[in-house]
Structure formats: C-alpha cells, structure tokens
Amino acid sequence: MAEAYPWQEALWQQLAGRTQHAHAYLLHGPQGIGKRALAERLMALLLCQRPKGLEACGECKSCLLLAAGSHPDNYVLEPEDTDKPIKVDQVRDLVSFIVQTAQLGGRKVVLIEPVEAMNINAANALLKSLEEPSGDTVLLLVSHQPSRLLPTIKSRCLQQACPLPGFEQSLAWLGKALPDSDEQERLELLTLAAGSPLAAVSLQAQGVREQRALVVDGVKKLLKQQSSPSQLAEAWSAVPLLLLFDWFCDWSNLVLRYQLTQDEEGLGLADMRKVVQYLAQKSSQGKVLEIQDWILVQRQKVLAKANLNRVLLLESLLVSWAMLTAQR
Structure with missing residues (x-):
C-alpha cells in the first residue's frame, strides 16, 4: 500500500471523493513530494473491487494482484534505465494494452512517470489514447517538470498541482524518516532539497552532504587560486x-x-x-x-x-x- 503523506490529505479527499473520474490526470509538482505515492494510492482505489470509504480494501482479488505486481489491468510505464527517455516502442506497447478489454471486468489503470521522459515521437504516439482511451481506462501521468510537456499532452489531461508541505511539517516528517540524523542535518538536507522531504531522504542516502562539502571546499580553493x-x-x-x-x-x-x-x-x-x-x-x-x-x-x-x-x-x-x- 502506498504511503499516505499528511500534506496530501486535502487533495486526496478531493481526488478519491470524485463520483466520476477523468480519463487522464496530470499530477505535477516538484520532485520529492510524494506524487508517485499519490498516484499509486489512487490507482489502487480505482482498481479495487470493494473500496472501504476512500481507500482500497487491500483484501480483494484486485488488490492482492496489484500488491503482487501481477494485476492484468494495470500498466506502469517508466524509463527502461535511470535517466533514459521513454521510447516510442514502449508507448506503442502501452497503446496495445489500452485497446484491450479489462480482464477483471473493471477499470484499466495506467501510470506513467515521469511523463516528461517521453521523447517527441513517444509523446505523439500517446496522444490519441490520451484523448479517447478505450473502455473504462484511467491514465495517471506524473510530472516533475510540466513545462517540458507538449501542450497537446497537457490539454488532454485534468491537471492537478500537488502540494508542497510547509517547512515545519517537512522537518517533523523527516524526524521520523531519518531518526538517526540531528536537527541541523535535517535542516540542511531539506534546504538542499528545496523543501521536498522525500528528495531530502534521497539526498541523504546518496551522501550529498559529503559531496557538497567537497564542492564547497573546491570553490574556495578555486577563488584563492x-x-x-x-x-x-x-x-x-x-x-x-x-x-x-x-x-x-x-x-x-x-x-x-x-x-x-x-x-x-x-x-x-x-x-x-x-x-x-x-x-x-x-x-x-x-x-x-x-x-x-x-x-x-x-x-x-x-x-x-x-x-x-x-x-x-x-x-x-x-x-x-x-x-x-x-x-x-
């Protein structure tokens, strides 16, 4: 089950409480604020056969298949390798999935992240499916940089900005996520992550504070020749x-x-x-x-x-x- 972040609660109530869903959502905002988790949480709810209020039940056949990574009506599209583009052949495979009938008789749900990783040919190949997805298909597009998207992609989606948590809320969350770090370290990480708490956790795992110390020392030596x-x-x-x-x-x-x-x-x-x-x-x-x-x-x-x-x-x-x- 995807984590529910406290700063997303109001948005979740709005999205999950809809009586009729858009055929395509564009969830956008800075990297590291939990957009992927929000999309996965919504995906689980849309596929669930017996939702409990605004949450997936986690117990039905659909939820169990999704948790096992073998749900026949779920498709996740992302780059084949880190920092590589999403290729047109990958999108063509996705389009073939979209035109099929849902095997469990409910919705089909597609998650694409990051959508800006699609090259121009891949983006164009997706346009028709975005405009008229067959059957009861919902596409969840996650973007860290919506300014890089084609206007034709954005115009075919319901665009939803995802909230950035407040600084104090982020620090409180980091205190639980990084219990072995001190307050000064968490403050530095959050500043380096431009206020995105999940990005701060990722930076800590990458050893970014040590890398920055190396770079700062180098800049000072450069200026001193x-x-x-x-x-x-x-x-x-x-x-x-x-x-x-x-x-x-x-x-x-x-x-x-x-x-x-x-x-x-x-x-x-x-x-x-x-x-x-x-x-x-x-x-x-x-x-x-x-x-x-x-x-x-x-x-x-x-x-x-x-x-x-x-x-x-x-x-x-x-x-x-x-x-x-x-x-x-």
Whole structure:
C-alpha cells in the first residue's frame, strides 16, 4: 500500500471523493513530494473491487494482484534505465494494452512517470489514447517538470498541482524518516532539497552532504587560486552534474540577491555565506547575470539528456566562476 503523506490529505479527499473520474490526470509538482505515492494510492482505489470509504480494501482479488505486481489491468510505464527517455516502442506497447478489454471486468489503470521522459515521437504516439482511451481506462501521468510537456499532452489531461508541505511539517516528517540524523542535518538536507522531504531522504542516502562539502571546499580553493578548474573537474567526477548546476545556479541567485538587498539573512546555507558575500562585493551584476544565463542553458541540456563532455563543461563553468572577481 502506498504511503499516505499528511500534506496530501486535502487533495486526496478531493481526488478519491470524485463520483466520476477523468480519463487522464496530470499530477505535477516538484520532485520529492510524494506524487508517485499519490498516484499509486489512487490507482489502487480505482482498481479495487470493494473500496472501504476512500481507500482500497487491500483484501480483494484486485488488490492482492496489484500488491503482487501481477494485476492484468494495470500498466506502469517508466524509463527502461535511470535517466533514459521513454521510447516510442514502449508507448506503442502501452497503446496495445489500452485497446484491450479489462480482464477483471473493471477499470484499466495506467501510470506513467515521469511523463516528461517521453521523447517527441513517444509523446505523439500517446496522444490519441490520451484523448479517447478505450473502455473504462484511467491514465495517471506524473510530472516533475510540466513545462517540458507538449501542450497537446497537457490539454488532454485534468491537471492537478500537488502540494508542497510547509517547512515545519517537512522537518517533523523527516524526524521520523531519518531518526538517526540531528536537527541541523535535517535542516540542511531539506534546504538542499528545496523543501521536498522525500528528495531530502534521497539526498541523504546518496551522501550529498559529503559531496557538497567537497564542492564547497573546491570553490574556495578555486577563488584563492589553490586549485585549477581542470583539477576540480577531475576531483568532482563522482558528483552528479545536475547537482553541480543546481548549486552554482543557487549561488549565483544568492549573489544577485545580496547585491540588490544587502540582506545578510538571505545568504543561504552557512557553508557558502562568506563566499557569496565576497562574490557579491567583488563582481559586477552583469557578469553574474551572464554566468547565470549560461548555467541555466547548460542545466537544461543536462535535463534533456544531451551528449555533453562533462570535463570540458565543468572547466568552462569554473573558469567563468573564477573570472567573476576579475577587474570590472
């Protein structure tokens, strides 16, 4: 049974309480807030033969088959490999499933995550099934980045934004999810996860705090001319590229914010506050805006799974970063 998160309760009452369901839902919001669990919970309810109130019973034939991963009227579509696109052949297999008659005589339910992983051909292959799914079929599309979806995909779904929990609610939940961590560690993880509690748990499992310490130390050495861009690009080989771009994008935002406000409360996590303040005082807004634009473009390429030369990309980033404090 999928976990029921407290911050989803109002949305769950709204979705589960519907007397008539849409043929396609687009559940969207930041990664790490429990959208997949919400979709799985709704999937179980839609397939259940004897629902108990607003929940699946967990005991009927349909619930038992779903729990065993062998329900004939349930289809989950996701990338075959992590960080790979959903291919058009996968969508064609899904379309073949959709046109079939439900074997248990009830609904067929499809879950696609993340829907933005579909390439253009795969997305186009899904359009007709999204518009007119055969029989009593419900499609649950989960998206972390709805801005990357084709308008024709979004227009065929009932779009539902999923709530991000409040900071205090997230910290309380993390206290139970990570009982061996202290409050400061949970606070740092939640900040690094942009307030998404499940993402914070994932970051902790990946050892992201240790990776960030390595990167922060490297940035300080770069600015002191104690390490070169090529040395750091090599030293950071184990750090995910997207994480690096997220951090540098965040730091450039903090630099700009301090240049505009001089607000020392808005300097971010303690590990980079002095560096952010130094860069804000020594660099021009024009240079910071220029490198921020470049970072955003490269980050988008990473998200799009472009074939990038990681070392050259990081060297370019670090050369530009080091040049921020050069003569204006």
